[in-house]
Amino acid sequence: MRTHGWSGAAPADDAEAVERIVAAARRAIDRSGDEFSIAEVARDLGVTRQTVYRYFPSVEALLTATAVAQTEHFLNVLAEHLGDIRDPATAVVEGIAYTLERLPEEKYLGLLLRPGRASAFSAGVTSDTARSFGRSLLHRFSVDWAAAGISDLDELVEHMLRIVQSFVIDPGRPPRRGAEIRGYLSRWVAPALVPRGINGCECSAHRR
Template sequence: MTRRGWGGSPPASDAEARRKIVEATIRRLDRVGPARTHLTDIATDLGVTRQTVYRYYQGTDELFAAVTEQEVDTMLAQATVMITTFHDPTELVIELMAYVIEELPKAPHLTPLLVTGRSERFQRGAVAPEVLARGVAMLRDRSPIDWAAWGYDDHTLLELMEVINRVIQTMIVAPPQPEREGAELRAFLRRWFGPAVAPRRDDGA
């Protein structure tokens, strides 16, 4: 790598290189939208070769999935404050799901991917192992709930987070008509998803 590329500041690690590429992708999405966002253009924006970008991402599918991961991570970070107020796992999960279903479609870099028929990028990014792991860490470390007392270990928390994200995916990619929101959305989730969360509790019987 030469200092003429990467804006004169070459990445110190592969993780930093990936971050710079994703940031460049987001800037291009802001300017021209997904239909005109290609690896060659991103490489040009960064001042590197197309092969350099290919080293980290094999195509725009992977790049858009990485953008989705970032949007989901941002949403989870925003939800972290909210979940500290819940002491019942069912209510926490229902409110978390409703919050993301209502707010994630407003994410500035996700909406163009959904409206241009590229929802498969969102679907892959939302259940990426790294995203699920960070979601589990949020539930386990940031909420006041003793998940072990409710029968959850790291494996079952990971399964729970996967199901949460898959339900959220479906509600965002193929929303019901008319769309549910507010109390109606929460009642729907509580009725059909709530029973799957709570019964794991061990009451010492």
């Protein structure tokens, strides 16, 4: 780790450097929105742009890292909202619906999910950022996935993210809200999480 600059107070290690850069990016986003620049972050920290680029190769990478770090608040709110819902279909339907409803109020969640420079979907729903966010969602659920017979959580994450992506890109005309979106998800998403047998076979989400 280079120690030059940092307004005379160099970070102890790379982890602290990253933490301070992300904090400066958060302040820049609060001032300038997602149109902030690496130069703005560097000035705040008292370092060169090259120092910031050593840790984050682009403004998009820094924006994404900052948005991901700040969504921890939303994930905790989601966990409280879902409470003790243990039925996988009910939990997934409510998790998707609530995430979509919170977008207007959660600035950093909006940066991550809406189309734009920080979007988790900028590289597709199978990107590392998108998958990491999806797994964080599932980990907030009170569902015992193994007991429910759902072993392929990566595939479930992808399925959920594809649904969220579709509603983010095109919320509908008019957009579905409240009971309407929950009804839609219950009819078309929930059945994939309920064991269904055809000649004794279950759906792929429940194969062990």
